[in-house]
Amino acid sequence: MIRIGVFICHCGHNIASAVDVEKVVEFAKTLPGVVHAGHNLYSCSQEGLSSIKKSIEENELNRVVVAACTPRTHEPLFRRACEQAGINKYLFEFVNIREHCSWIHSKEPEAATEKAKKLVAMGVAKAALLEPQEEGESKVIPRAVVIGAGISGLAATASLLGQGIETHLIEKSDRMGGLLKDVAIIGPEGTDSKSLIEAFMSDIRTSPKAHVHLNSRIKELKGFIGNFEVTIGNEAEDLKVEAGAIIVATGACELRPEGEYGLCEHPQVITQLELEKMLSKSELTAKNFVIINCAGSRQPGREYCSRICCNASLKNSLRILDLDPDASVTILHRDVMSCGTAAEALYMNASDKGVRFVRYSLEQPPQVRAEGDGLFVEVFDETLDEKIDLDADMVVLATPLVSPDDSVETSKLLKVPRDKYGFFLEAHVKLRPVEFATDGVFVCGSARWPVSARECIWQGQAAAAKASIPISEGKVRIEAITAEVNPDKCVACGNCVLACPYDAIEITDRDGIRAAEVNEAQCKGCGTCVAACHNDAIQQKGFSSRQLGAMIDALVRATTEGTQ
Amino acid sequence: MNEFNPNILAFCCNWCSYAGADLAGVNRLQMPPNVNVVRVMCSASVKPEYIFKAVSQGIDGVLVLGCHIGDCHYLTGNHRTAKRIPLAARLLGKVGIDPRRVRLDWVSAAEGEKFQQVVTEFVEDVKKLGPNPMKEVRF
């Protein structure tokens, strides 16, 4: 007998603020096959999971439906809970009432609740027809590809090599080192960036398992976790590399808001990165410095904080004063974000050394104008509550890091998502950091969002550690979503053979009975064959015609019979 | 209460359009609550039979969303979708059901805004078409 348990998640306020969870629970209780329906504040929490497990035992459940967030991030967690409670993980069905409901209908609580009921009804209908499945295995090619040889990519590559994993490092420019090539000292501790990069690069240079491809890009990507085929191309040739995992470390670049604050109009208006170049040569060409923080960030259209600029401004002010104790430095800021013990000390130090801090507002940004040979910066000082005019012979714009234009290409090639600012989106910020939702592809560093060099190294090493899991295991489990043939129904018409994108199906003759047969290792579970079959002789596990048909029936029923 | 609120079924492929729908959620993009998503692994697994079943039973519209051509997680799976679904939509027209009740579109994992736009447009379009006449038909 089918005994379905339904668990509706509040997800704190994320779901409950739009969806009336208790009403959905009451509705779920009326659905066919449901013997238990309950709700959790956070189903994914330890407490939530153990209450689900307890309920499976107490109510002798043999199907579990959780209505919460997205299966793309949380399905493994709940499947594991089912397994731990003794039921096959393929008897679990996920209903998405957060991303697909509460978050996108947050202003229509009634409609959101009704929709959640429909979605739960559909999930329950499918769950009733779920069958236990067994998983196959597939081998993992013991090789990794890292895209981008900035500090994150270098750290990831060195870490992979340190674990004995053959690694291909792909860099679009002609040198390794990324943005740090132009930065002499990185804060707040004052690390020498050259020696830092060199430490990683020497690991890479001396390793027989490292392959560095400069002036190269990814041209094509095929395959899945464990079995990727990456085409690496430069001007001269294309190279195909098979790999088990891929790390995206494509970084970010500095925004150059041409024409704003006089950039490109006055040679004495420069960006922070240009100042870094100047400082790395230890030559100052000015005396009065005005640094404008948040130049181009935390404003409409680019709302985010670029995180690294405040500390960079502080570090650079101190560098300027080190080189020329008579110089003057004014930092125009909107908030000084110098979090952490070391960075806060840097701020205190800059204050003590005479760096002047002037707070301005978004509404009244500083104005840069040229008069004669000099520059003047007019700014409304929020603390003094009056306009001041600063004499400057060099204006430095602390502009944000932005996603490079070619991240669109990378996103398309690797089929990984970006946020609205163009930075890559990981599978889940807290549960699956540095992982993409696509298995076997990882992300680190400023490709994800602007981070300091230190964080780049952490993330690069974290991505390497994650990537090494399937590689060191040597195999990955194949999700049981492959196609299977019912030879009694199959008439060997060959539709599926022709439709399969992977050549995974062939017609076989067994004792005079001709029928299609699926090679499970080759089948990737797309279901293209299923739609090509005219009599449902081939079915995809977990997505059968009966299961999806039942979902349609449930939607029709929920609409015609109401959800009250 | 008299306003027609269409009941719409959407098939989204796991890799692109379902992820795109997730992204729309993450970005809190608001859209009409008429579309109910069924997750499939690839848009190419959407049998035209599902569309006919849904429309025959009074579902007002069916959305089929997949990866962009060339971006299919399954290489060329969606090439079949691109041919099957328009044929199925035309067939509906042949028996007198507006083919605009079926829409095929491509939404990538990065296109939360496109998902919002497609859903919003489709709901508007179906609202203009009015209720599925099959709701009133009893066989």
Added chain:
Amino acid sequence: MRLAFEEKGADYLLATRDEHGNVAPVLLKKGDEPGTLRVDVPYQMAMILTKVNKFVKEGKIAVVARRCDERAIAELVKRDLLDQSRLNLIGLACSAEQVKECRCTDPCPSVVDFGECAEPSGDDASVARLLDMSLSDRLGFWIAQFRKCNKCFGCTLNCPVCFCDECLLEDKTFTPEKGIPPGLAFHLIRAIHLADKCVECGECERSCPVDIPLLSLRKMVSQDMKELFDYVSGDSERRSPLLTTLEGDPMEDDANVC
């Protein structure tokens, strides 16, 4: 007729003959008494051939085939359901009346052994009339027609290119459980299943005891296949576009490396 039989060097002849005043298909071996062979009544020889093929596993079969039989056989051969090398077609041209009845646009077999090719039918007035209707009138028309359906499966059983042993439409997954008449999806599913193989022989319409104008529906779908994919069923060379990639070719070998 026996001459044709000898000339083609076949071991069997599949034809139709007079049986008690009716016409019935017959499978003759060399030397069998042929009786009165007749070619004046349309019979779906491709469909009979599929049945015969199940027990006649060896030897060549000569089949009396009209143009639609020939095209249906091509569809079956493409799917490896028949072996071309074991077949010999005896071309039979349909009469002008038959062409008119089927509104046939392609009546002339590639080799004509019997009869004389009639002019193909021009525009299909029934289809044109349906397409002229408003959507709601058209729906009304078809609903009235489909309401007559008693789910006898005559259209399926007599169809030369319906080759499944167990029909999806007998299952309740896509059509209502206890539905007679079976509803709209039943007819739409059958129509789309036939989209890439229907040869417009009209047998479904002739078989229908309640006169649902199924041939008109088939012709409309065939028209779509032609418009969308420039595809005409019965083409022995081209694979169904519904199964192939957008380039129109089956998957090449190198595309399978993954």
